[in-house]
Amino acid sequence: MTRSTTRRTLLAGAAAAAASPFAARAQGGPDLKGTTVVFASWGGAYQDAEKVSYCEPFEKATGAKVVQDGPMNPAKFRAMIASGTPDWDVADVTGGFLEVGIKDGLFEKIDTKLITTSRIDPRFVSEYGVGCIVWSSNLGFSTTAFPNGAPKTWADLFDLKKFPGKRTLQDSPTASLEVALLADGVAADKLYPLDVDRAFKKLDVIKEHTVFWSTNSQSQQLFVDREVTAGVILNGRVYDAAQKGAKIALSWEQNIQQVDYLVVPRGSRNRDAAMRLIDTMTLAENQAKLANLIAYSPTNNEAFKSIDPKLEPWLCTAPENTKRGLVLDQAYWRDNLKKLTERWTAWKLA
Amino acid sequence: MRPIDRRIWLLLPATLLLTVAFLGPVGWLLARAFTFPQPGFQNFELLWQRPVYLRVMGNTLLISAIVTPIVVLLGFPVAHMMAHGSARLRRWLVFLVLVPFWTSLLVRSFATAILLQRHGVINSFLIGFGFIDEPLPLLYNLTGLLAGCVQVLLPFVIFPLYSAMARIDPALMKAAATLGAPPLRAFVRVYLPLTLPGVMTGATLVFISTLGYYIIPALLGGARQQMVAQLIQDQIATFGNWGVAGALSLVLLLATGVLLALLQLTVGLKEIAR
Incomplete structure (x- = not known):
């Protein structure tokens, strides 16, 4: 590209x-x-x-x-x-x-x-x-939606008052639960094992305002179409969209690497x-x-x-x-993905 | 004894292909429901114990049940114009129905999203003319999913309906009129029953196709429009769990079978096959 x-x-x-x-x-x-x-x-x-x-x-x-x-x-x-x-x-x-x-x-x-x-x-x-x-899940945001200062941290993603508009998350518990816990104040080195109940409780805050993406091109399109103002998106996808002229930027705070x-x-x-x-x-x-x-x-x-x-x-x-990021613990997800995917689906349906 | 019609051998290639490329793999997958990872019913027990699987299954059947009548109601007048309009009109309609049919599902789903999104064509039009102040939520919910399914499935109803309607003798409606039936009565008592085989074929195709939809709910639906194909894909691609995937497929197949059986009891599959 x-x-x-x-x-x-x-x-x-x-x-x-x-x-x-x-x-x-x-x-x-x-x-x-x-x-x-x-x-x-x-x-x-x-x-x-x-x-x-x-x-x-x-x-x-x-x-x-x-x-x-x-x-x-x-x-x-x-x-x-x-x-x-x-x-x-x-x-x-x-x-x-x-x-x-x-x-x-x-x-x-x-x-x-x-x-x-x-x-x-x-x-x-x-x-x-x-x-x-290596690639990372970052906080991506519209560069036109927030004239009084852009969101920086995952906590900002959950602050619907200060940063109004729709959100987007990947349709998967992987990284999404980490995002919720980091937003809720859990330190990066204390993330694992994940406090799953706490994560879902935090996710409830934005659930009704969230569009879930399942393909990377969809995550870009949501920003290009101004369907959402902020959300979780991969670094390479923000770069690609920005190169093509989309009004999108990313924050590196608490980026989650895979x-x-x-x-x-x-x-x-x-x-x-x-x-x-x-x-x-x-x-x-x-x-x-x-x-x-x-x-x-x-x-x-x-x-x-x-x-x-x-x-x-x-x-x-x-x-x-x-130095602002952390690496996702794949061993944790190997042991918990099945259970947490079921719970993720149930949470979405609830 | 009558000699066997030797033309039966012409069926051989299709039968072979179906056995090798379809029945074999499907049978293998369904068998895995009972054999993977070990023989027994553990996969079905799992589906029963985790309510989320049954909820998604129910959701899938419900969405199919909503999509089907919408497609039939929208397709009916189109098929009618095709069957009874001028030859020129028919050519145009066939062309217009087929063009999207040849277009990639993915492209059409993205196009639907462009129409329905917050700043999309429909919302911009409605806001621009002052009908509404805030954009309507048309996408990433049930509305978006229905719009996506209906536009893709319309040809599946229009063509069977057209072939049923084209066979209706126009003299029948004239006869009904001569015998004193007003147009509406003639339509309901004479025309509509004759289209039923087409309606049933189309409806069955639409219902069964919707059950397996995967891309459209992912692209146009919302959190609550989770459908079963997505779960089956997860089980195979992410977890390598052929057993649960097989069990999900089997339960879905049985549910479809029960519904078709009900259909046969009420309307009669013979009607459909005719």
């Missing part, structure tokens, strides 16, 4: 990658000729960016071929593992699915001999997956090559390339050296933004 504005930085990044002898050594040389690695992700502009930023540098360095597949789908992933021989060698999964999959034994263990995990912020490295991008991981499905026929593709992803220049293409936040902090400075304020792992 930012292709035209960042072509120059992209080319500079590519040149740097090609010139770096270190990058080539980290890959182990072009010894994978004849190997084909299947890479599965979420399609669209994101997978296109991953192809250019992770897969093509990997092909260049190792001689392997990467085939793009997808879209990633948890049910399909499970069916593949159950059949014994997965079609995919590397898959891009959400942090939620990473935790569930670890419990159900769906992934190969990350091989630290093949992947230099130390390049990545330790918060985003798991025994079974390596974080590739991570996408690259994993190797259990039983992959190209396990070692798959691990090395993940290693290519961990390199700063490749992460910077992806961020410059699609404005998703890197997990390797070194990447910011080559990221367009105009982009940095929009990225949740930028130093200024990450």
